[in-house]
Amino acid sequence: MVRSLAEEIASTAPRRVFISAENLSTTAPQHVSALVRDLEGIGPVSIIITLRRQDKWIDSFYRQQVAGNRHGETRDFGKYLKDEGSALLDYERRFGFLRDTGFSGEFIAASFDDMTKGPGISRWFCQTVGADEAADTLCSSDVPRYASLTRLETEITRLMNLSPTLGSARRTELLRAVYEVGTAADTPFTTGDIFEELRSVYEPKNLALATEWNISPAAEFTTWTKPKRTEEWNDHYEAIANQLAIAVNAMYMPVGRARHLRRLADAWIDLRRLAGMKRH
Numbered sequence: 001m002v003r004s005l006a007e008e009i010a011s012t013a014p015r016r017v018f019i020s021a022e023n024l025s026t027t028a029p030q031h032v033s034a035l036v037r038d039l040e041g042i043g044p045v046s047i048i049i050t051l052r053r054q055d056k057w058i059d060s061f062y063r064q065q066v067a068g069n070r071h072g073e074t075r076d077f078g079k080y081l082k083d084e085g086s087a088l089l090d091y092e093r094r095f096g097f098l099r100d101t102g103f104s105g106e107f108i109a110a111s112f113d114d115m116t117k118g119p120g121i122s123r124w125f126c127q128t129v130g131a132d133e134a135a136d137t138l139c140s141s142d143v144p145r146y147a148s149l150t151r152l153e154t155e156i157t158r159l160m161n162l163s164p165t166l167g168s169a170r171r172t173e174l175l176r177a178v179y180e181v182g183t184a185a186d187t188p189f190t191t192g193d194i195f196e197e198l199r200s201v202y203e204p205k206n207l208a209l210a211t212e213w214n215i216s217p218a219a220e221f222t223t224w225t226k227p228k229r230t231e232e233w234n235d236h237y238e239a240i241a242n243q244l245a246i247a248v249n250a251m252y253m254p255v256g257r258a259r260h261l262r263r264l265a266d267a268w269i270d271l272r273r274l275a276g277m278k279r280h
Helices: 002-012 022-026 029-040 054-067 077-089 091-100 112-117 121-128 132-139 151-161 168-181 192-212 231-251 257-275
Strands: 047-051 107-111
Touching (some): 002 029, 029 091, 047 112, 047 121, 054 077, 054 151, 107 121, 112 121, 121 132, 151 168
């Protein structure tokens, strides 16, 4: 990749080159450091990183892992957080090495949640790298937005992931049916005791990081406010959860798993229709 990039830069002579890949955040540090060293052979390198408050980030990341593919995550959120949380949520341990890589440019860190509430992440990025002329173009682009999986949709996806016999095409069919019905109600996985536990550990860490890494503004990153629970969710979740539990138990019977999966999806869809909770 670096060789082809060097050839492209040599042929086009751009003023700046931006490399952005979400999976760099979960790439092993030694590989990221090697990439930076290789890029230094082309020109000066600066590193820009945006951070989300840990309770918001892990909620979003878990949903992505569950929805990922037919071999998606099968652990419930509590087990996933217990197994993976400390490695994923300690930002100093995950990203601190970037400041010590010895690259020639700047290390710039920002709070994603503060940026989206303020100037917007695209405008902030353009201003940060000295490309103000591109800000209006980027910020006015009509980029399609897609609703994320709700908590309930994530749960039903995880249950489908538990079936070793469910083929990719069938899984896609069932998930599309679930997603098209959709739910307006949602609530984070990180509420109640989980939120309080995360806050007790990472709020002081974020305060220290905001100072050490010069993150500003950082109100959303350093001041943890409790997420709101949706009343609509509270009214209906228990009944739906019970239906899911019955269907999941049936999935582990020796025969008829596909039939029970179909019943699982149908029961869930019927419940959502009866509740009148359509995706907005």
